[in-house]
Amino acid sequence: MRHVFVSGCYDIIHAGHVQFFREAKALGDFLTVSFASEEVLWAHKQRRSSLPDEHKKGILEALDMIDQVVIGKGTEHGLDFKDDFLRLKPTILAVTEDDQYGAIKRELCTQVGAEYIILPKTPPQYEPVSTSQLVKWIRAPKDAPLRVDFAGGWLDVPRHARPGDFIVNCAIQPKVSLRDWGYERNAGLGGSGAWALLNGNTGVEEEIDLGVGWQDPAVIRETGLCVWRSGQKPSLEFKNDGSMLRGLMALWWSGKSHDTPSMADQKRDYAAIGKAGHIAREGVLKGDVATLGKGIAASYAVQLGEGMSPLPEAQGCVGRKYCGGGFGGYALYLFGTQEERAAFLRSETAARAIEPYSNWE
DSSP: OOEEEEEEOOSSOOHHHHHHHHHHHTTSSEEEEEEEOHHHHHHHHSOOOSSOHHHHHHHHHTSTTOOEEEEEOOOSTTOTTHHHHHHHOOSEEEEETTOTTHHHHHHHHHHHTOEEEEEOOOOOSSOOOOHHHHHHHHHSOSOEEEEEEEEOTTTTSGGGOOTTOEEEEEEEEEEEOSSOOOSOSSSSSOHHHHHHHHTTOOOHHHHHHTTSOSHHHHHHHHOSEEEEEOSSSOOEEEEEOOGGGTTTEEEEEOSSOOOHHHHTTSOOOHHHHHHHHHHHHHHHHHTOHHHHHHHHHHHHHHHHHTTOOOOOOOTTEEEEEESTTOSSSEEEEEESSHHHHHHHHHHOTTEEEEEEOOTTO
């Protein structure tokens, strides 16, 4: 009898595992599947098992191609199944092409005279998926906020960071989901950060890899009205729930999209951007909308200096600026009173109301 042995975590059993078991069983007459115990999974991957061991064992035993299931409890990395392997002395140890422990598994095979067989990657019967991906999707929220930036934008780009300066921004609602976005795309509201979060990723490394900054995924994940230290990675100095902004913010759609990565290294006045960040930070710390508006206005002055088109004026607006990289997308308007915002919304068909969002709510 040709006895085939396979091992793995199989933490969330999916169709790719089933295909692997079938291909392994085709190598012989009897298939033993070993999976890492809850204790091993925690010790080696710092991750809780998706199911208690006995439940996982029951699911595997229900698959018709599997003849035997054992639970690996060894402490040696990559060889948690060693004791059972030496006891059962199978004919074949089957592994996948991307197995990380080939050398030590080959050595284990020599101890019992087993054949070490690498199963080639065959065309998948189902769209490939990994346990890590499944865990991310399970943990991902069903909806997420977007964000508006008040001042300090570009100082979150690692190569443009200025120690001692600040980035001030706020998560906003209505929120978005994968099926219901509700805003224009490529609009300067941190959509890529929200998209990453909705797919179970942090988004910080992805944004930096794109050559842009970390503020979008950072504030979207943190939520609230935030003051960040400029630097290589997100460092939150201060946060509140943003209640000082309720009823006072609006977005105005410019009618054209923008592309932040293409503007990341454009010539600009970083000292003036830093000064605007300090003013906006003072407004947040004091809870003073007028001072925050001055920081926004200082940011807008930098944008005009870069050649962006002037934005429409609005009665009672204490600060306005383009969101994100500008040259299109949405513009933020901050008003001194709720009545002034309401008048702006009535007068501008391209405007919409937004509110701060905090997970403290």
